[in-house]
Amino acid sequence: MSTITTGELTEVLSETTLLRFATAGSVDDGKSTLVGRLLHDSKSVLVDQLEAVERASASRGQDAPDLALLTDGLRAEREQGITIDVAYRYFATPRRRFILADTPGHVQYTRNMVTGASTAELTVILVDARNGVVEQTRRHAAIAALLRVPHVVLAVNKMDLVGYEEQVFAKIAEEFTAYASELGVPEITAIPISALAGDNVVEPSANMDWYGGPTVLEHLETVPASHDMAHCHARLPVQYVIRPQTADHPDYRGYAGQIAAGTFRVGDPVTVLPSGRATKVAGIDLLGKPVDEAWTPQSVTLLLEDDIDISRGDLIVPSKDAPATTQDIEATVCHVADAPLTVGHRVLLKHGTRTVKAIVKDIPSRLTLDDLSLHPHPGQLVANDIGRVKIRTAEALPVDSYADSRRTGSFILIDPNDGTTLTAGMVGESFASPEPVKDEAEDDGWDF
Amino acid sequence: MTTVASVSSETDSPYSLSHLDALESEAVHIFREVAGEFERPVILFSGGKDSIVMLHLALKAFAPAAIPFSLLHVDTGHNFPEVIEYRDRTVDKHGLRLHVASVQDYIDRGVLKERPDGTRNPLQTVPLTEKIQDEKFDAVFGGGRRDEEKARAKERVFSLRDEFSQWDPRRQRPELWQLYNGRHAPGEHVRVFPLSNWTELDVWQYIAREDIELPQIYFAHQREVFQRAGMWLTAGDWGGPKDGENVEKRLIRYRTVGDMSCTGAVDSDATTLDAVIAEIAASRLTERGATRADDKLSEAAMEDRKREGYF
Numbered sequence: 053m054s055t056i057t058t059g060e061l062t063e064v065l066s067e068t069t070l071l072r073f074a075t076a077g078s079v080d081d082g083k084s085t086l087v088g089r090l091l092h093d094s095k096s097v098l099v100d101q102l103e104a105v106e107r108a109s110a111s112r113g114q115d116a117p118d119l120a121l122l123t124d125g126l127r128a129e130r131e132q133g134i135t136i137d138v139a140y141r142y143f144a145t146p147r148r149r150f151i152l153a154d155t156p157g158h159v160q161y162t163r164n165m166v167t168g169a170s171t172a173e174l175t176v177i178l179v180d181a182r183n184g185v186v187e188q189t190r191r192h193a194a195i196a197a198l199l200r201v202p203h204v205v206l207a208v209n210k211m212d213l214v215g216y217e218e219q220v221f222a223k224i225a226e227e228f229t230a231y232a233s234e235l236g237v238p239e240i241t242a243i244p245i246s247a248l249a250g251d252n253v254v255e256p257s258a259n260m261d262w263y264g265g266p267t268v269l270e271h272l273e274t275v276p277a278s279h280d281m282a283h284c285h286a287r288l289p290v291q292y293v294i295r296p297q298t299a300d301h302p303d304y305r306g307y308a309g310q311i312a313a314g315t316f317r318v319g320d321p322v323t324v325l326p327s328g329r330a331t332k333v334a335g336i337d338l339l340g341k342p343v344d345e346a347w348t349p350q351s352v353t354l355l356l357e358d359d360i361d362i363s364r365g366d367l368i369v370p371s372k373d374a375p376a377t378t379q380d381i382e383a384t385v386c387h388v389a390d391a392p393l394t395v396g397h398r399v400l401l402k403h404g405t406r407t408v409k410a411i412v413k414d415i416p417s418r419l420t421l422d423d424l425s426l427h428p429h430p431g432q433l434v435a436n437d438i439g440r441v442k443i444r445t446a447e448a449l450p451v452d453s454y455a456d457s458r459r460t461g462s463f464i465l466i467d468p469n470d471g472t473t474l475t476a477g478m479v480g481e482s483f484a485s486p487e488p489v490k491d492e493a494e495d496d497g498w499d500f
Numbered sequence: 501m502t503t504v505a506s507v508s509s510e511t512d513s514p515y516s517l518s519h520l521d522a523l524e525s526e527a528v529h530i531f532r533e534v535a536g537e538f539e540r541p542v543i544l545f546s547g548g549k550d551s552i553v554m555l556h557l558a559l560k561a562f563a564p565a566a567i568p569f570s571l572l573h574v575d576t577g578h579n580f581p582e583v584i585e586y587r588d589r590t591v592d593k594h595g596l597r598l599h600v601a602s603v604q605d606y607i608d609r610g611v612l613k614e615r616p617d618g619t620r621n622p623l624q625t626v627p628l629t630e631k632i633q634d635e636k637f638d639a640v641f642g643g644g645r646r647d648e649e650k651a652r653a654k655e656r657v658f659s660l661r662d663e664f665s666q667w668d669p670r671r672q673r674p675e676l677w678q679l680y681n682g683r684h685a686p687g688e689h690v691r692v693f694p695l696s697n698w699t700e701l702d703v704w705q706y707i708a709r710e711d712i713e714l715p716q717i718y719f720a721h722q723r724e725v726f727q728r729a730g731m732w733l734t735a736g737d738w739g740g741p742k743d744g745e746n747v748e749k750r751l752i753r754y755r756t757v758g759d760m761s762c763t764g765a766v767d768s769d770a771t772t773l774d775a776v777i778a779e780i781a782a783s784r785l786t787e788r789g790a791t792r793a794d795d796k797l798s799e800a801a802m803e804d805r806k807r808e809g810y811f
Contacts, residue, residue: 067518067705137654137672142647142699149519151697163674170676277516291532296565304564310529310678315515339528339560347515351528351561364536388674402679405536462677471660471683473673 070149071277074172074201076165076192077157081178082209086247087141087154090269093254096143138168147273157188162195162421162436163388166476169199170462173277176205176268177228181214181244184224190231191421197235198384198438198482200458203275204232204240207268211260212246218262235483241275243268284348285375285452286314287460288368289404294353306337306353307362312404312459313452314370315347316354321371324362325450330371331358348459365406367450367460375460377448380413383463383477384454385441387433393441393465393475394432400466401445401477409446410465416440424483433475441477453480520706527554527694528561529678530657534639534692535561535568537682541639541692542599542632545571547583548757549714550643550695552590553703556712557694558641559594569641570597574628576620577604578736578760586715601631618740619762629665632689639682641692647699657696663687700755701780708773719776720753720768731764755780 077083090096141152153168155161169175177192179185196204206228214220225242232240243252244263251257252267266274294306316322320333335355336346346352354368362368369375381401387393393412401410418430418439433439443465454461465475517525534541543558545551558567573587591598603623606612612623632640646653656672658680673681682690695703707714725732725748726741733740735747740761752765753776770776 067520067709069516070519070522137669138674139650139653140646140697141653142697144699144701149699149702167674167676171678291529292536292562294562294565298564301564308532308561310525310532337563339524340563349522349525350517351525351532388676400683402681405533459677462679464676464679464681466681466683471673471681471685473676473681476674476676 068144068146068148069277070151071174071272071275072151072153072172073174073176073272074153074155074165074168075176075178076155076168076195077178077188081157081180081188082247083154083157083178086176086178086207086209086245086253086268087152089247089250089253090152091141091143093250094143094145094269096141138164145269145273150272157192159188159191159422160436162191162438163386163476165192165195166199166386166388169195169201170458170476172199172201174203174205174272174275175201176207178207178209179224179228181208181210181220181224185227185231187422189228190423193228193232193237194235194421194424194438194483197232197237198386198478200236200454200478202238204237205268205271206232206240206242207247208242208244209247211244211251211257212249216244216251216257216259218260221260221263241265241271243271284314285373285457285460286316286320286370287312287404287452287457288316288352288354289406289460290362290364290366290368291405292364293362304355305359306355307366307368308351308353309368309405310351311346311348313348313457315345316352316368316370317345322354322356322368323371323374324360325367325369325374326377326448327361327366329358329360331356331360333357365404367404367406369450375450375452377450379445379448381410381443381445381449381451381463381477381479383441383443383479384419384482385433385439385465385475385477387435387437387439387475389467389472389474390435391467391472391474392432392434398468399474400468401443401449401463402466403449403451403463404460406447406449407466408449409468410443412441412465413444414442416442441475443477451479454478454482455480520702520709523698523702524557524560524706526678526697527557530680530692530694531558531561531641533680534641534682538639538690540635540637541569541641542572542635542637543569543641544643545573545587545598546643546757547573547579547587547590547715548643549703549707549718550645552712552714553698553706554641554643554694555590555594556710566595570599572599572601572628572631572635572637572640574624574631575600575602575604576624576759576761577602577607578620580715580717580734580754580757580760582715582717583757586713599631599635601627603627617761619759621759621762624759625665632665633663633687637689638684639690639692641694643695644693645695645698645700645703655693655696657693658682659691659693660684661689661691665689667691701777704773704777704780708777715757717754717757720751720771722749723752723765724748725750725752725765732766733762733764734760736760 075083139154143150155164155168175196179189208221208224221244229240244260245252251259254269256267288309288311290307291309294308296304318333323330334357336343337353338346395412395415397412399410400407418427418437452461461479463477464473467474603620606627644652656675684690724735726735726745735741741747753768754765770779
């Protein structure tokens with residue numbers, strides 16, 4: 053176990069790509085078993101961690117090591133035998149490095165699932181083959197769709213308990229795919245597994261000849277790690293202005309930021325928002341190295357041809373592809389704080405690198421994720437609620453639709469009094485507004 | 501390894517990043533957010549590999565300008581001389597400002613008492629917190645990684661601390677997308693962890709790729725050590741060896757750098773970066789499991805120390 057072959061070593065030493073993914077589910081679905089098996093079979097659980105789990109399991113009177121104890125890091129979680137928070141796990145295969153956001157699946161942890169999904173490029177949704185698609189499955193699919201996670205894996209677990217029957221799997225996969233597609237999930241891969249027995253998790257199953265697709269790990273290793281790529285609108289939120297003012301660099305003035313979407317090239321005509329001033333990209337510094345082109349999610353410093361007034365919070369965009377600026381934002385939100393969000397609430401809104409004052413003008417509806425039922429004018433949103441809100445900001449913001457850009461179409465609301473993060477917002481229409489609530493007086497026409 | 505035959509190349513190429521480039525970009529973004537939103541940030545710098553990588557990332561983030569932060573070292577008084585030499589040379593080389601919070605001062609003044617086991621790691625919290633308060637630091641960069649320990653796996657990138665530096669895991673702010681929330685009241689500060697998503701192996705691979713110099717104790721060398729609680733500790737006037745503990749000369753290296761009294765060495769013949777990386781890739785123990793006595797105190801040792809304001 054402690055030996056490593058030369059071939060493996062060469063692979064370990066080289067650079068690979070990174071995939072961020074999320075799992076949602078509860079102990080009943082076998083999520084911990086699946087995660088434990090991925091970590092264990094990819095040799096990411098080390099001896100001292102396993103020993104600690106074995107000691108803790110034994111002291112609780114459990115016969116077998118409880119792999120959930122690997123991820124349940126807080127005392128309260130271990131004592132109550134639940135996962136409260138998002139736990140981040142790290143593992144690697146010779147092909148890829150993985151960041152796993154492991155989140156609890158019950159409805160009272162919707163905010164945790166939303167948090168985990170916000171940065172995920174893939175999400176694994178577990179169902180029990182004996183129960184099929186249930187309320188919780190529909191909620192998890194809705195969250196993946198709402199957060200626009202590019203890839204969804206449906207892991208139909210406990211196939212060993214249904215005799216590895218193809219028909220059982222096919223029926224669940226069909227029902228789920230139909231539901232999730234309608235919500236707008238772009239890509240769904242259904243995989244029949246038994247996390248407990250190890251079927252199709254890391255190794256192909258000998259019990260399901262009828263399945264010709266990849267195992268869970270194979271799929272994770274080969275799925276395209278998609279960011280908001282070249283075809284997307286290029287966006288650079290300015291984080292910081294770099295001005296050395298030294299003898300070597302008396303006139304250097306660079307605009308530092310992480311490219312939120314798309315690509316920038318030297319010579320591109322660009323516009324700075326919200327001022328609307330136009331110029332061209334004179335140079336791109338990629339952490340000390342000049343390059344001709346840079347793309348998301350690289351952190352860069354842009355040099356511009358004209359000396360115009362730019363500061364933190366501005367957004368640099370291609371002149372031919374600038375978003376409209378607006379003070380009226382309509383969005384689907386997930387409320388993440390314990391205190392409710394109410395109509396009239398005065399908040400701070402952080403979008404990209406800009407934070408502005410804002411007021412919640414209206415909460416047209418609340419959505420129940422389990423059955424997609426809409427509840428008009430709830431008056432407030434409490435923790436874990438998904439709803440529609442209308443917000444008026446003190447300054448115009450260059451927002452994209454979340455459907456177009458996960459990074460420049462998202463924002464958070466912050467309590468100005470104690471700094472609490474209140475709400476996660478996604479700009480524009482979603483399935484949560486199947487019939488957009490029209491308010492003639494305030495409908496100023498989104499132009500996406 | 502960025503191209504695997506079966507990988508669809510439509511989005512992985514040409515606009516893909518290696519995992520080290522992705523982690524580097526994320527860390528740089530975090531440094532720049534802090535520079536943009538805080539008044540007096542400081543980098544915790546111990547001369548250990550994680551803090552060295554943090555400093556390297558900060559230098560890249562603001563080049564060609566100087567980094568807009570100073571450094572803070574919590575000096576336990578039980579330091580490896582090689583590390584202190586490295587620290588001072590690095591501060592000189594980059595023209596940085598170094599603050600030191602000294603545990604020995606607190607012991608000399610009678611404010612802190614030496615523990616019976618001689619371990620000073622838990623004693624760092626008060627000098628650290630008071631230095632943060634005195635200097636009015638509002639953002640404190642730490643090199644903590646979520647892969648190190650299971651309580652750290654739940655830590656946010658921006659972690660709010662009260663005036664006592666306490667961490668309340670039940671009241672953490674959700675972190676969505678790349679929208680970090682650094683709001684804090686006067687007297688509070690935010691601990692910031694740019695290496696949150698890095699693993700030990702990532703750190704070493706990055707050190708190799710960027711050709712970053714490290715203190716020599718990270719590489720195999722002959723050293724007089726003695727065994728205590730299953731770990732090889734360096735003999736010294738901090739309190740070891742005691743009766744019944746025998747000093748012997750072994751070929752060892754350090755996998756982590758901390759207080760001499762509780763940082764264990766590992767048997768190793770890895771004298772180069774590549775050899776170290778190969779050794780870590782093959783290791784079946786986490787770095788804390790292999791080298792930190794303080795984390796073996798209890799299942800929740802790290803959580804308890806973090807709640808009290810530890811790094």
